[in-house]
Amino acid sequence: MSEMTILKAEIELYAKRNEVLREREELRQRQESNQALREVLHVQRLTFASSLAMISNVLREKHTGPFDTLTYLPKDPYVRHMELLRMKRERVQRAYDFMRERQRFMDTSTEYCDQKKFQAMNGDLCSERFEVIPLPGATSVKAIVDALEYFVYNIEICISEVLGDITIRENDDPQRSSSVAQHRLVTTIGDVVQMDTNTVAFNAYIPAGPGQNEVGFSISDAVDEDEAFPYTTRVRQDVTVITMITWQTRQDGSPVIVFARWWCLRIRHSDINVPEYAVARMQNGIEYVGAAMVTAARHAGAEL
Incomplete structure (x- = not known):
């Protein structure tokens, strides 16, 4: 096998390894991005739940209907x-x-x-x-x-x-x-x-x-x-x-x-x-x- 053939084979091998590493890095970045998005959604849900708790307490404390005048x-x-x-x-x-x-x-x-x-x-x-x-x-x-x-x-x-x-x-x-x-x-x-x-x-x-x-x-x-x-x-x-x-x-x-x-x-x-x-x-x-x-x-x- 000639030296040129060996070099081409090594280049192809390294290229495949780089492709695998690139795909792994993209996967890691997507996972991190998804995790960050899940954290944002979790915070939003907690904020929404807290808002509902505030509304529930307001309902218990006072009337919240549209007619607030004495009948x-x-x-x-x-x-x-x-x-x-x-x-x-x-x-x-x-x-x-x-x-x-x-x-x-x-x-x-x-x-x-x-x-x-x-x-x-x-x-x-x-x-x-x-x-x-x-x-x-x-x-x-x-x-x-x-x-x-x-x-x-x-x-x-x-x-x-x-x-x-x-x-x-x-x-x-x-x-x-x-x-x-x-x-x-x-x-x-x-x-x-x-x-x-x-x-x-x-x-x-x-x-x-x-x-x-x-x-x-x-x-x-x-x-x-x-x-x-x-x-x-x-x-x-x-x-x-x-x-x-x-x-x-x-x-x-x-x-x-x-x-x-x-x-x-x-x-x-x-x-x-x-x-x-x-x-x-x-x-x-x-x-x-x-x-x-x-x-x-x-x-x-x-x-x-």
Whole structure:
């Protein structure tokens, strides 16, 4: 074998060794890069978890809903009605702002649900839920809003039928011709304890306009003070619900009506002895009533 042949063989050998070393170095660099990326992601997850812990603590310390004003109802019927109309204008605008921001970065064409249950610092038992439910096949926002109005205006019947807990209305029946109402209800839970619920309800439909899709709202908010129907020594339940019905666009560009809802349930702490199973019925009841409301929305949207 000539010297030239030997040199060429050695050169090829060293070249192969260099290629192996280069590949090993590239692999090492990729591994280090991946490890650094994993560390960054780990830190981000820890930061996100810490932020969630802060939010959870805020929820336990104070109410974080969109309506932060006192809901007071005077005794005089005329003044009372005018106050409800004033509340409606304020509540609808705040509800729109809140729901718009709550959905800002979301794909609302797919289902989503986030629910939290916790005991507040003052002892109240709370539940908060936000959900997005597309209604494929639905064709009318207005029909769904009308169905929700009927559902809410007959809420005592719906509660009795869905939960089996007898619920009676203490105030006069609301007028279907009005977009505002009040619901002063007493529910007997499991035949062992009575519960007070006092809410104001607002219904709104905004037709499509320049730069604005049609949108509908069904809003209920807890009453803080009522001169005509003051709270008694019963268990008190505060409920705030915002339901927003609007058109959204799927990723393929097709339109779909979306049912978006946020609610907060607060069972006020008291000295009344309530069995655990009755407490569970109170906490879970809103979920069953809420599911019945979604069913009503689906049927109404598909009827046309």
